[in-house]
Amino acid sequence: MKSTKRIVSMFSAAAIVCAAFVAVVPVATAASSGAVTASERSFPATTAGRRNLLNEATSTEVEEDSNWGGIETLDVPKTKSQAEKDAEAEQERQAAAQRQAAAQRQADSSATTSSSTTSSSAASRSSTRTSLPEVPSSKNGSAIAEYATKFQGYPYVSGGNTPSGWDCSGFVQYVFSQFGINLPHSSSSQAMAGVAVASLDQAQPGDILANSSHAAIYIGNGMVMNAMNPSQGTNISSTAVFSGSYSIRRILE
Template sequence: MMNVKQILSTSVAVVAAATLFAGVVPAANAADTASTTTAVVSSRSFPKASAAKANLLAESTSTSVDENSDWGGIETLNVPQTKSQSEKDAEAAQKAADEAAKAQTQEYAASRSEQRTAIPQIDLGSMTGSSADLARYASQFTGYPYVAGGNTPAGWDCSGFVQYVYAQFGISLPHSSGAQAAMGTPVASLAEAQPGDILANGTHAAIYIGNGMVVNAMNPVQGTQIVDVSVFGGAGYAIRRLL
């Protein structure tokens, strides 16, 4: 009877232990499962990006640094700016144009110098004071320079030229084409004009030398030239006689 009770007690103990073990293992597995699930599930979210940023490839053009920073001397390097091909072409074209203009100016100056050298000098002592003598004297200044406001062979404008030439014959004239158009005696028409007469209006003055031609200071490019009376451009002009 005692053996039967001991066997029964042992069996109950084994069953109880088995039951307890069976309850612990599922609990541990559940804990592991819960732990695993918690590790892979995240509550964080990220914004969806469906397009590239517009300034993703923007180049940085300036950087602010401390003015007392020491960069080993690199901050003082003078790095030359690289020029584009179009900028180089434009500079080359401008340089060529400048050189061409300079050459043209030098050529014109040399031409005027040659013209002045070839002009025969007239002895004022041989002049009789006639208007023809004045016309011949005025004609020797072909090629002399035009200078606005000037009235000497170093440079004169239209009325300054007329003023200078007449002054050599003892006649004082104002330095104004409009005023010169009112000096002396009026001449009715070009057909009655004589060499040495003044042709003038409010904008230009010249000295008549005959055959429909005048000698006059024209502009900075052409200087003093002998041309026909069309130099007045169709505008009216007065013809005045002072000799």
């Protein structure tokens, strides 16, 4: 009997617990449902127009007292477009072409002038060669000296012995040949021709002054007529033209 009562008591307790659970669940559900409902009402749908965010981002309006840290005063270099760069390059190319053309014209003009001068000089020498000085009828030293001076300005050519070009001994050889006297084409050989003269004080116009490297015709007063070098040609100079000692030789009185 006690057992039966105990079982009945247990079932009764279980029934009470179940009833309590069933009562609590709707309340929680209701509470949960209320929270959800309240949450939905806190975010109502809206039809208000949105602001133009792009215009706001590109706005150039700045407050007068705005401070940008000095960036507004930066000196930003200006860049050139490709078209501007191409135009400048073309302008520089044309200017360079003009400068080159001007330089070429100047060079051509200089070459023409030089050619004209050379031609005139050549023509002058040719004319001079075709009208050689007349040989004096006298056959003495003074006549030789006088005749030699008429070749002033004639060209120097190494190894030559004609008015178109001669070297020192070739000039002496040519002048004496016009008086019927044959001399070797060598300064050292000419230094032994004729009769020796003791000193320059005793030298006479028409004497030969010569050593192993140079030869000349004495014209008096310590001066000689000689073919000097390519730049100076045939000219009058002092006896200082000789380096070292020299012989004085008399061919004609």
